[in-house]
Structure formats: C-alpha cells, structure tokens
Amino acid sequence: MSTSPQYYDLIETFHETGCAICHLLQRDATRFIDSLLYEYVTKLQTNDTFRSGRGLCNTHSWQMAEFTGRALGIAMLSNMVVDEIQKVTAKSSPGQSSGLARLLNKQQTSSSLADALESTEACPVCDLVSRAEQHYVEVIATHLDDSRFIDAFQDSGGLCLPHVRQTLRQITDPAQSETFMKIQGEKWATLQAELKEFIRKYDINNAREAMGAEGDSWRRAIRYLAGEDDIFGLRR
Numbered sequence: 023m024s025t026s027p028q029y030y031d032l033i034e035t036f037h038e039t040g041c042a043i044c045h046l047l048q049r050d051a052t053r054f055i056d057s058l059l060y061e062y063v064t065k066l067q068t069n070d071t072f073r074s075g076r077g078l079c080n081t082h083s084w085q086m087a088e089f090t091g092r093a094l095g096i097a098m099l100s101n102m103v104v105d106e107i108q109k110v111t112a113k114s115s116p117g118q119s120s121g122l123a124r125l126l127n128k129q130q131t132s133s134s135l136a137d138a139l140e141s142t143e144a145c146p147v148c149d150l151v152s153r154a155e156q157h158y159v160e161v162i163a164t165h166l167d168d169s170r171f172i173d174a175f176q177d178s179g180g181l182c183l184p185h186v187r188q189t190l191r192q193i194t195d196p197a198q199s200e201t202f203m204k205i206q207g208e209k210w211a212t213l214q215a216e217l218k219e220f221i222r223k224y225d226i227n228n229a230r231e232a233m234g235a236e237g238d239s240w241r242r243a244i245r246y247l248a249g250e251d252d253i254f255g256l257r258r
Contacts, residue, residue, distance in 0.1 A: 036178035044250035180209030
C-alpha cells in the first residue's frame with residue numbers, strides 16, 4: 023500500500039498529548055494563514071474570497087490576529103471586507119421613498135439588508151481544515167492493518183471523540199474496526215482510571231497525597247472528549 027505525507031504526519035504526531043488529527047489541523051490552519059498573509063493578500067482570488075465571505079470565520083479571524091508581523095496584510099484584507107459591506111449597504115438603502123413608505127417597509131428593508139450582509143462563501147481556512155481532516159481520517163481508517171502505524175497509534179493517547187466517530191464511519195473492514203476500538207478503548211480506560219484517582223485525591227480525607235500523572239487528567243479529558251481548541255468552529 024502506498025503511503026501519503028499524512029501517513030507520516032500522523033505517525034510523527036501520535037506521541038503528542040491530545041488528538042493527533044486535531045494537532046495536525048491546527049498546524050495546517052496556521053500554515054495556511056501564514057501563507058495567505060505572506061503571499062496572497064494582493065491576489066484577485068483572495069480579494070473575492072474575503073469580500074464574499076465577509077472575512078474569515080470568528081475562530082480563524084482571531085487566529086489570524088496572532089500574526090502581528092503580518093499586520094499590513096490583515097489591514098488590507100480587512101479593508102476589502104469593510105469596502106464590500108459598505109457597497110452592499112448602499113445598494114440596499116431604501117432610496118428616496120417617502121417617510122411613510124420607509125416606516126411601513128422598515129422591517130422588510132432591515133431583514134433584506136441583514137440577508138445581503140451574510141457571507142456567500144465559506145471561510146477558506148475552514149474549507150482547508152475540513153479537506154485535510156478528511157485525508158487524516160481516511161489514512162487512519164485504511165492503515166489499521168499496518169504494524170508500524172498501529173504501533174504508533176498504540177503509543178498515543180488516542181483520538182478525540184469527534185474524530186473517533188469520523189474514523190469509525192470511514193472504516194469498512196469489521197476486523198479493522200475492532201482493532202481501532204480495542205486501542206481507543208484502552209486509552210479511554212486509562213483516562214477514566216486517572217480521572218477517578220484525581221477525584222479520590224481531591225477528597226479532603228486524601229488531601230495529603232501528592233498528585234501524580236492524574237493531576238492534569240481533567241484537562242486531558244476536555245481534549246479527548248471535545249477535541250483541541252478552535253478545531254470544531256461554528257462555521258465548520
């Protein structure tokens with residue numbers, strides 16, 4: 023079976039705490055935004071995408087804001103969006119109709135303007151993340167008979183619950199599904215044992231016992247149940 027770059031990316035990322043797919047998607051989004059701000063700010067397609075999409079989604083707009091060294095590019099892209107919404111607003115104005123007509127049509131006009139200000143194109147970063155996510159899920163679903171891949175997955179903390187669901191929907195071989203859930207189930211059992219130990223030690227009667235590896239189990243539980251921060255944005 024031929025291997026893809028995503029295969030090696032996953033193997034190299036499994037050792038990190040948290041879902042490997044989530045980590046790789048964070049990396050991919052960061053690289054995409056960096057490239058966008060460095061190379062594509064003045065490109066016509068970027069201009070059209072930002073105008074139609076009314077900028078990036080909330081999640082990726084704030085991620086873009088972290089690139090303070092690319093402030094000029096952010097300002098230029100933002101200017102395109104502000105210019106576009108001003109044009110849309112001007113086109114949707116009620117014109118020179120009478121005061122009574124404006125009063126009667128106020129609600130309809132406001133609703134139409136709100137609709138016109140909606141984005142008509144998906145956030146390009148969300149689109150990139152969705153496509154990359156599908157590739158990573160497919161790699162896992164099709165390499166569960168690969169000893170090297172299985173060993174790397176076994177050494178990981180497992181996937182987050184959303185990516186477990188997505189992977190299960192891609193697996194077609196019952197034996198590979200069983201392999202996947204055996205490994206993933208072991209990760210959940212380990213996490214639950216640590217959560218129980220954390221809860222036990224948190225009891226005032228056991229307060230003198232020092233926390234071990236279970237000390238951050240509550241934080242890891244968030245990662246493994248919900249996925250990493252900013253991965254499952256609203257527009258995705």
